[in-house]
Amino acid sequence: METDRPLDALNNSRNKRVLVELKGGKQYVGKLKAFDIHVNIVLDDAEERVDGETKRKLGNVFIRGDTIIIISPE
Amino acid sequence: METDRPLDALNNSRNKRVLVELKGGKQYVGKLKAFDIHVNIVLDDAEERVDGETKRKLGNVFIRGDTIIIISPE
Amino acid sequence: METDRPLDALNNSRNKRVLVELKGGKQYVGKLKAFDIHVNIVLDDAEERVDGETKRKLGNVFIRGDTIIIISPE
Amino acid sequence: METDRPLDALNNSRNKRVLVELKGGKQYVGKLKAFDIHVNIVLDDAEERVDGETKRKLGNVFIRGDTIIIISPE
Amino acid sequence: METDRPLDALNNSRNKRVLVELKGGKQYVGKLKAFDIHVNIVLDDAEERVDGETKRKLGNVFIRGDTIIIISPE
Amino acid sequence: METDRPLDALNNSRNKRVLVELKGGKQYVGKLKAFDIHVNIVLDDAEERVDGETKRKLGNVFIRGDTIIIISPE
């Protein structure tokens, strides 16, 4: 699969569970449903984690791209 | 419904109550009335929450997109 | 009135008194006279508030959009 | 005079003394000589103020727009 | 090889292991698989390091460009 | 001379000594040799100052615009 560009690589994680870390230290884990060129993303079945433990369940969540540090398959 | 792009997914929450968290830690809950590509949004019947408790009621509120971390259906 | 887009909703507050909160914690209340797509705004009969009390009166004030968190009808 | 757009309103202050407050807390007062769409501005006969007292006189000063919070007629 | 432009130089590191340092102090080491003009990058076989020691293994990771300070061949 | 736009006014300082203050508190004084629309500037015979005293001499220095607060003729 073509992964020369970062967003292509991100596309390989679509519908799979990913870990998203934000600038303020928050972590979200969920199924990657959507993203755009600003790296705005939508997760499904999402939960917020602190120190590896689930803090709360959010279901569907829209995360604004400019707060994101990394996205990695769980 | 099409949700390949994050703003399409956000559109599914239109006229429903959402939770909006800002970079400075503030939380707003209200009915999502409008949004644009900058993720500027307008909530109706909005209230500001601190630690899960209502701090004040705001009615209609415009929230500038670049302060937003996440938006999630309540 | 059309309020599908956040700036349309903001237009409904033109010539009405609004509360504007800034990233640094400052609050301004005044009559909304003008705004643009960057959410730069101009208030008339404006005052700066701290903890709900008037700190000083400013008359006319231009507020740069990127410092704004929320705008809400008073 | 037309003031529907914030920069038009700013134009009404041209050649008049204005107060400019910056994100870092600094205040400048001077005659507004020039501004552009980024809200970069030039003041003449400018002085820097701290807690309402003149800290130093600067004569002509260019202020970069992205550091500005508010501009208000003195 | 042409390296007049920084992204050309970065291209020379494609498929080689690089060290990436972020604004918040985090370090990632991995094989550079993809990057774009925003300096968004994708690493493979990646690990997060703290003080030169491996903190955790991430496999594939997408790093948002605006958090990056430097990228250097390991 | 035309100074309706801030960059025109800045042009009047070309080849003259200016004081440049940065967001982090640093001050540079030198002869203004070049600038562009991002307010990136180049100073010649430049020195870095702390509390009004010369900390070190830099000769020629390129200063990135987004770190600049003010530029004023010395």
Added chain:
Amino acid sequence: METDRPLDALNNSRNKRVLVELKGGKQYVGKLKAFDIHVNIVLDDAEERVDGETKRKLGNVFIRGDTIIIISPE
């Protein structure tokens, strides 16, 4: 040589050793190999310095422009 624009002036330092200071306080010294309009740069034979002393040698390093404060010939 033409140095009316800051990037032209920067071009005069190509293949010469320069000092680069970043917002977070880090300093890099190396041979300037490449730069672009975002002031992303590539140094060769680079080293990181703290308080004027070499902390580590990096060889080739890509530095993202928005972290840079100044660039000066060593």
